[in-house]
Amino acid sequence: MENIDIEATAVQAEPMSDEGTPVVAQGKKKPNRTLSHTLQRKETLIGWLYISPMVIGLLVFTAIPFIMSLMAMFYKWDGIHDLFSSQSVGFQWFEQIFGGLESQTYWRAFGNTLIFAIQLPVCLVLGFFLALAMNRSMRGVQTFRVIYYIPGVMSVVAISIVWRNLFTENGTIDQILYSLGAEESARFLISDAGVAFTVNFLLVWKGVGYSTLMLIAGLQSVSTDQIEAAKIDGANSWVILMKITLPALYPTIFYLFVTGLMGSLQIFNEPFVLLSNYNGGNGVNNNGMTVVSFVYAKKGQNNYGLASVSAWVLAFFIFIITAIQMYVDKRKREAE
Numbered sequence: 001m002e003n004i005d006i007e008a009t010a011v012q013a014e015p016m017s018d019e020g021t022p023v024v025a026q027g028k029k030k031p032n033r034t035l036s037h038t039l040q041r042k043e044t045l046i047g048w049l050y051i052s053p054m055v056i057g058l059l060v061f062t063a064i065p066f067i068m069s070l071m072a073m074f075y076k077w078d079g080i081h082d083l084f085s086s087q088s089v090g091f092q093w094f095e096q097i098f099g100g101l102e103s104q105t106y107w108r109a110f111g112n113t114l115i116f117a118i119q120l121p122v123c124l125v126l127g128f129f130l131a132l133a134m135n136r137s138m139r140g141v142q143t144f145r146v147i148y149y150i151p152g153v154m155s156v157v158a159i160s161i162v163w164r165n166l167f168t169e170n171g172t173i174d175q176i177l178y179s180l181g182a183e184e185s186a187r188f189l190i191s192d193a194g195v196a197f198t199v200n201f202l203l204v205w206k207g208v209g210y211s212t213l214m215l216i217a218g219l220q221s222v223s224t225d226q227i228e229a230a231k232i233d234g235a236n237s238w239v240i241l242m243k244i245t246l247p248a249l250y251p252t253i254f255y256l257f258v259t260g261l262m263g264s265l266q267i268f269n270e271p272f273v274l275l276s277n278y279n280g281g282n283g284v285n286n287n288g289m290t291v292v293s294f295v296y297a298k299k300g301q302n303n304y305g306l307a308s309v310s311a312w313v314l315a316f317f318i319f320i321i322t323a324i325q326m327y328v329d330k331r332k333r334e335a336e
Contacts, residue, residue, distance in 0.1 A: 069308040078302040093309040106310060109289040113314075115196050116271065116290065117264035119203035124256060126204065127211030128249075134212070135219040145216070149209035159206060160273035164189070167198050168277065189275060192287045199271050199288070206270075211256055218252035219245070258325055265318055268292035 048055075068083065073094075076087040096102040130148065134141050151159065166172045167188040174185050188194040222245055230240050267290050272281040275288040282289040282297070289297075291314045298307035 069304075069311065072304045072308040073312065075305055077304045079299070079304045080302070089305065093305045096306060097309055097313060102306065105286060105289070106291075106294055106313075108286050109291050109294040110314075112196075112271075112286075112288065113265055113267065113290045113292075116199050116203065116267050117261065118196075119200040119207065120257065120260045120264050122200070122204050123207045123211045123260070124253065126208050127215050127256075128253075130208065130212040131215035131219055135216050145213060148212050151206045152210045154206075156206075156269045157273055160202070160270050163198070163202050164274050164276065167194075167274075189278060190284050192285075195271075195275065195283055195287045199274060202270055202274065203264075203267075207260075211260075214252055214256055215249060218249045222248040254325075254329055258322060261321065261325075262318055265314065265321075266292055268296065272296075 071083060074088060074090060075083060076089050076092075077083050078086070097106050134144055134148075164171075168174075169185045169187065169190060173188065174182075177186055186194065188198045226244050227240055230244060235243070271283070271288040271290060272293055275281050275283040278284050278288070279286065280297075282293055291310060295307045295310045295314075298304075298310065
């Protein structure tokens, strides 16, 4: 023990300056910045590797078709041969839509699309009252919420086939009406009014559950303190609903309306399957054809130029409507 070299084992203290701070020894190496940059590049590379499937999918299935559809509007392209080797037709496809041979069919489809969008405000109104009814603590309320939401997650094709069997001529609904004394078919899937009613009814039945759950989530964020204060001041249920509940739900309602309108104007599956027995899914005299159905039909005829123009007219309309909604929302927020 006595032979231990104390000086060899002693921990040398760092030299201190007059202010009491450690003095860095001269010649001490600085941190290795090259290593940190290498690690940063490696992390960036790994990040790009993880998102590469999404980026490739975005380029292949969105960006490239987006650009090609813009160019196809000015060519007689069949989708098989090279686009630039196809015949250039200028604005011929625009003329077909705005006053040409395809004008009547296209604008009939456009009108049908707007008619089928009637279900959106109906869904919002029904969803609002259902949300008020189910936004309370009572036995079995969770079960009711699930039941109303089930149609929204079911297969669109399966639902449409079931409804087709129900509402087709001499189908289940007609048989019920016959038993009640009706003498002829209600023609739900044949007449213009019948198709409009059936498609909107289907869309409301399918979509009201989603609107209800979203509005329930919005109701749960309403301040209970404000409601209690209003009750103390003598406000009745109607005043609380109009002055407190609806303003608090405005962001949710605005979101549902904007996204719902976009989806409604791009409807295709439900009327196409529902009317699959009539004119290839377009209905009698095209009373069930939508804009997307028109685009699908022209694509099936290898007329990609006319299909592109049809799709872009709808896209421009959706853009204008959405811009107006955003502008009104901005002005409302600024006024508050």
